[in-house]
Amino acid sequence: MMYYIEQFVRNSIIGAHQYDTGNVNRDIKDKYIYDKRVLEYILFKALQIDLDTIIETTESNQTIYEIALDNDSILDFFERANSIINPNRN
Structure with missing residues (x-):
């Protein structure tokens, strides 16, 4: 076990x-x-x-970013507005 x-x-x-x-x-x-x-x-x-030894992976950074967007309406607004203004941005 x-x-x-x-x-x-x-x-x-x-x-x-x-x-x-x-x-x-x-x-x-x-x-x-x-x-x-x-x-x-x-x-x-x-x-x-x-x-200090935890490795930050691309997946974990993406998840942290998504959580930040969910919890921060101003950040979410600016990200959506930026994607409309700059549609080719990665």
Whole structure:
């Protein structure tokens, strides 16, 4: 069980972008996620991550930008206006 918890932590919190469909354990989704011990372990591992070593990927930067647009109506307005004025902008 600890192997699957380690894999879950590594893939979910650290951010792997692939999922191994050849070695599927449905207990992770159906049973372990509701186990209080597992949730405490995941929280413990998440709090131990050194935030200086996290790599910012293109995907994470895009997600952060989308969240910023959702939460900042002025930024969203200017981005939409800029896309109308400058349609060829990347």
